[in-house]
Amino acid sequence: MAEDQYRCQAPTMCANNCGFFGSATTLNLCSRCYRDHCLKEHAAVKSLAAKSVQVFSPTVGNGQSSNVLEVPRQAECANRCSSCRKRVGLTGFRCRCGVTFCSTHRYPEQHGCSYDFKAAGKEAIAKANPVVKADKIETRI
Structure with missing residues (x-):
């Protein structure tokens, strides 16, 4: 059939x-x-x-x-440095801003990173250390 x-x-x-x-x-x-x-x-x-x-x-x-x-x-090409367009292959570094860089431009100072490290650090500390408040003694008496 x-x-x-x-x-x-x-x-x-x-x-x-x-x-x-x-x-x-x-x-x-x-x-x-x-x-x-x-x-x-x-x-x-x-x-x-x-x-x-x-x-x-x-x-x-x-x-x-x-x-x-x-x-x-x-989407940008993931196997090239975003600053100098150098081919990085497997040795590329992914920044927290979401872009791949070569070994020269991997540091935030080298590529003008837009990621706010200070705010991210404050947020991480706030999550790790919650605010501890003591009981009010006046309400127990």
Whole structure:
């Protein structure tokens, strides 16, 4: 029964009329036209991601903070230093700001890091050492 399905199918021409045969798995396109179609779709997705911008909604007067809608940035190449574009391979250093650097630019002073180490340290200390309050003796008497 399955053999009849495959034998009855006649070859179809490419949907772009380029003269080659297409297949149902490639949207009735030949391999060359399908590759071009995929590249166009990929380029359209990249251009859409490049146009992404952070959108801020206005603050409301009653003290609520503004909602921030973040659209992901275009991913940078993970095997190159972000400062000097030197190829780092497996020896790259990932900074807390989320970018990969070479051995020269791995220190925050060398690449102008935007990560706030001071605030992160304060937050870590606050989590590790919770505030301890003694009982009020006056309420027990």
